[in-house]
Amino acid sequence: MLSLNQVSKHYDNKKMRRGKPVKAVHEVSFELQPNEIFALIGESGSGKSTLAEMIVGLQKPTSGSIIRSEPSASIQMVFQNPDRSMNPYWRIKDIIAEPLILSKRKKQAALEQVSQLAEKVKLPLDILDRYPTECSGGQKQRIAIARALTMSPKLLVADEITSALDPSIEAEIMQLLLSLKDAEGMSILYITHRIETISRFADRVAVMRNGEIEALGGTNEVLFHSSSAYTKALMYACSYEDNSRDTSSSE
Numbered sequence: 001m002l003s004l005n006q007v008s009k010h011y012d013n014k015k016m017r018r019g020k021p022v023k024a025v026h027e028v029s030f031e032l033q034p035n036e037i038f039a040l041i042g043e044s045g046s047g048k049s050t051l052a053e054m055i056v057g058l059q060k061p062t063s064g065s066i067i068r069s070e071p072s073a074s075i076q077m078v079f080q081n082p083d084r085s086m087n088p089y090w091r092i093k094d095i096i097a098e099p100l101i102l103s104k105r106k107k108q109a110a111l112e113q114v115s116q117l118a119e120k121v122k123l124p125l126d127i128l129d130r131y132p133t134e135c136s137g138g139q140k141q142r143i144a145i146a147r148a149l150t151m152s153p154k155l156l157v158a159d160e161i162t163s164a165l166d167p168s169i170e171a172e173i174m175q176l177l178l179s180l181k182d183a184e185g186m187s188i189l190y191i192t193h194r195i196e197t198i199s200r201f202a203d204r205v206a207v208m209r210n211g212e213i214e215a216l217g218g219t220n221e222v223l224f225h226s227s228s229a230y231t232k233a234l235m236y237a238c239s240y241e242d243n244s245r246d247t248s249s250s251e
């Protein structure tokens, strides 16, 4: 459904004094299959967001090509910080309805669809009359997902959407994404720096490092049998963190 061929994004940074060119993304190639969860993992600064923005069309590659077999509205993105895309003076129902109204849907029909979408993402209906400041972080991500679903996407790009949430809320949102993948028949590009969260979630995974793909394949194969020393180090770091959490919690 989406094919990346040698995609690069280089910033020359000439305007900055002593600015060095940055290869934010360098010669990345992979294909996204219909109805799969594809996790993109890597440390901060490895190029994940830049790649995601090119996939949804927010940025143009410096070189390489991205071939989309779906129309652009079929690719929707949800961001880490939902507040940035929500007008604080609008009620939640109007925030979710906005793409429908912009695509000339009648207000009444749009609001009916909003209620259905709220049920789909398991939001209590009374939230629809509230304002963003009256919602929790997890609820705001459900709202952002509901708004993305108005366009019946074939690909949902989720950029660190659970990174600011408590682990239990993160697990609930990931469970929601799993059920939506099947119910909506869509693919999900799930971007995270938290490698430890994806083992029972993603079908495939790509590990990014310094703008390049370091490892790519089935999730278990990459996480537990990769020959990439970097991937092994990421896995070791998170199991070490988990062990230290276990130790401290048992004290």
Ligand SMILES: Nc1ncnc2c1ncn2[C@@H]1O[C@H](COP(=O)(O)OP(=O)(O)OP(=O)(O)O)[C@@H](O)[C@H]1O
Pocket (backbone or CB within 6 Å): 011, 013, 022, 023, 024, 025, 042, 043, 044, 045, 046, 047, 048, 049, 050, 051, 193
């Ligand atoms: N507009 C820009 N101009 C110059 N350099 C940029 C620009 N945007 C990103 N970069 C650089 O490109 C590299 C990749 O950034 P990117 O935000 O894609 O990484 P990331 O893996 O998403 O990191 P994070 O998880 O912290 O968001 C970084 O070195 C970053 O500083």
